[in-house]
Amino acid sequence: MRLRLFVIVLLAIVLALPAYIPWLKTPILLALSNGLAVLGVIALLRAGQVSFGNAMFVCLAGYTVAFTARAAQVDALVLILLGTVAATLAGALIGLFMVRYRGIFFGMLNLAFSMVLFSVLGKFGAVTGGTDGLRFDRPTLGFVQMQRDGFETTLLIIAVFVALVAGILVQRYFRSARGQQLAAIKTNETRLEYLGISAKRVFWGGYVLAAALCGLGGSFFALTQGLVTPEMGYWVRSGEIVFIAILGGSGHAIGAFIGAFVFEFVKLYVAAWLTGAWQLVLGAILLVMVFAAPTGIFGLLERLLRPAPALSEKRA
């Protein structure tokens, strides 16, 4: 109940702030886009697996949005759908191979795939725009042509709604039998097999979900910027997604968004005050989190928000 209240307050702040500080729309949209991708990576973290290549799905969705928007007059909502579907299909295909690996091999293979995509996008400039990327005109949104301000405001409202729905559905998935089977991969895959459950199939489901969420995030990211570059799929971007997941905490879907907002705003303000040193500050924050709060910011909040239920559960 306290958590719900916290989410409502958070949503109200996210929606109300840009009304008073209009320039906040872009960083909030970027944080929400990142949050969606992080939500996907959290699904993998729950299975005990760390991917250093999931930005490839963000990038793939972004380029799908850009290619389609440049080729035809397509509405932003359809572009979001197309970007997400492209990432999901790519995840389903690549996942067939990836789910055979665990630990460092899983992490590095994802990184390798993402770097192949990064290189292809950078080298085939005639088609992909090379390292400069691809710009595209602002599409209609809800079949209405808008000015930049109106477009951003509407996209922000849609992004908040999508993030809320995705967060609720993913949290429900985490609590479901399939989600708990995914979490069981972390501790005992042998037992899963001896229960008649295919660990690979369960993990594949988690991998495709992660790809879909990264695609959703990538689509919003591309529409917010009106530009896509190979940098979207660079391994450092994948590392950032993992960084945010650890920062926010993987115990609950909301951890993804908390982490994404903290990351975006620390980056924004520290970059303004200490030019070129924002990575140093974020690195220090992560060090403190790993040592002092390994369950992330959500883990800390959970202790503050849920003291009563935790006690009663222990007594029960």
Next chain:
Amino acid sequence: MSKQQAILSTRGLSLSFGGVVAADSIDFDLYPGERLAVVGQNGAGKTTFINICTGYLKPQSGQVFLEGADITGRTPREITRRGVGRSFQLPQVFGEHTVRECLLIAASAKAGRTGALRPLEQLPNAADVEATLELLQLAPRAGDLASSLPEGQRKLLDIAMALVLNPRLLIMDEPTSGVSTEEKHLLMDVLMRALDERQVTSIFVEHDIDIVRTHASRLAAWIAGRIAADGPPEQVLADPVVIENVIGES
């Protein structure tokens, strides 16, 4: 021996690891309702036999039949789905889940379409979980993390996770190892009562002869990858070869 169809049979089962013969042309039949204890020195091939029957290892030659169907070389997953449960010498539980969650995850394997969004605790067969918790006396620890349980209860949880799938055959590798002498009989009492109630045929590997005498209806003694003696426990335990090579009281 009974004329009914064997629940588990092996014919000419052989497997060697380099020069070590772990299974040497084993012919074996287990009938419904039997409680077979398997004894043998370390390295005699007991766990290898279990690993072949449950699909973890493939034999170099020979066949395994489950109720007449050839299951040789099938995966553990397929064999489990055909009604064979297994527990391990080192309990295989989900350490970061509670006892109840471990059983719910196990039950979800047999719950049919669970839906990606339905909470785990609302499984169609969640009642089986509560019944199994009661049956194996794990209900008081249902909310505790599996990793926090003492060894005896972790063994029971490991077995409970196999039992909640309602297997026809349960194969247990050393269910009492790592458990204190006083607790061993209590654990086996609880376990055997549960197996009787669920009418599950069972095989258990055991080193404690007293446990074998008390709880087995049949005993097979393994020596160097072969079944050296097989029959009623008192008869096998009186066999001079078994006394010399297995019990060590010559």
